[in-house]
Amino acid sequence: AQSVTQLGSHVSVSEGALVLLRCNYSSSVPPYLFWYVQYPNQGLQLLLKYTSAATLVKGINGFEAEFKKSETSFHLTKPSAHMSDAAEYFCAVSGNNDMRFGAGTRLTVKP
Amino acid sequence: EAEVAQSPRYKITEKSQAVAFWCDPISGHATLYWYRQILGQGPELLVQFQDESVVDDSQLPKDRFSAERLKGVDSTLKIQPAELGDSAMYLCASSRLAGTYEQYFGPGTRLTVT
Numbered sequence: 001a002q003s004v005t006q007l008g009s010h011v012s013v014s015e016g017a018l019v020l021l022r023c024n025y026s027s028s029v030p031p032y033l034f035w036y037v038q039y040p041n042q043g044l045q046l047l048l049k050y051t052s053a054a055t056l057v058k059g060i061n062g063f064e065a066e067f068k069k070s071e072t073s074f075h076l077t078k079p080s081a082h083m084s085d086a087a088e089y090f091c092a093v094s095g096n097n098d099m100r101f102g103a104g105t106r107l108t109v110k111p
Numbered sequence: 112e113a114e115v116a117q118s119p120r121y122k123i124t125e126k127s128q129a130v131a132f133w134c135d136p137i138s139g140h141a142t143l144y145w146y147r148q149i150l151g152q153g154p155e156l157l158v159q160f161q162d163e164s165v166v167d168d169s170q171l172p173k174d175r176f177s178a179e180r181l182k183g184v185d186s187t188l189k190i191q192p193a194e195l196g197d198s199a200m201y202l203c204a205s206s207r208l209a210g211t212y213e214q215y216f217g218p219g220t221r222l223t224v225t
Binding site for chain 2: 034036041042043044045046049090092097098099101102103104
């Protein structure tokens with residue numbers, strides 16, 4: 001069985017500051033990991049995915065994530081936050097024919 | 112760029128009424144998913160189709176919910192009768208195949224039951 005835990009339901013950063021959203025996973029098989037972003041009253045948009053090709057994954061909008069097997073983590077980072085990054089972010093794990101989502105982290109960006 | 116289409120975007124209904132949501136996946140995607148997302152939570156899988164066959168409906172409340180994908184393309188999710196607790200966002204997603212392939216989501220249907 002797979003599961004993900006997102007640490008921190010709310011994260012607030014200043015514009016231009018580093019964004020760090022935390023995700024830890026549990027999986028009985030080699031995992032495939034994803035980060036999605038959701039804007040209010042919209043569906044989920046794929047930011048990036050880890051499929052075992054490289055541990056550092058670059059995604060859209062300047063986001064990247066690093067897979068660390070020893071820590072069972074897949075944290076999402078962006079060097080400099082922009083106001084348009086304010087949204088809900090979901091980590092997800094897949095590995096046994098289904099995908100499980102975390103509870104989400106709401107990112108607020110202060111001017 | 113191909114997208115998953117959903118309609119309606121918003122639906123307000125009274126409890127005990129019937130509601131239906133429609134989803135058209137990305138062309139060529141064999142796997143289709145319906146999720147329910149309660150405000151402040153992540154999506155939870157209701158039903159998964161592989162072509163026209165249901166492969167997972169273990170979390171679908173079958174006494175009131177039904178889903179079909181008759182020709183293996185578009186799909187309909189129905190609730191009858193609706194209850195207050197059904198108020199949520201209903202998301203449809205598709206992927207080329209099941210398993211480790213990324214899923215692409217539609218804009219969702221926001222259901223409010225009064």
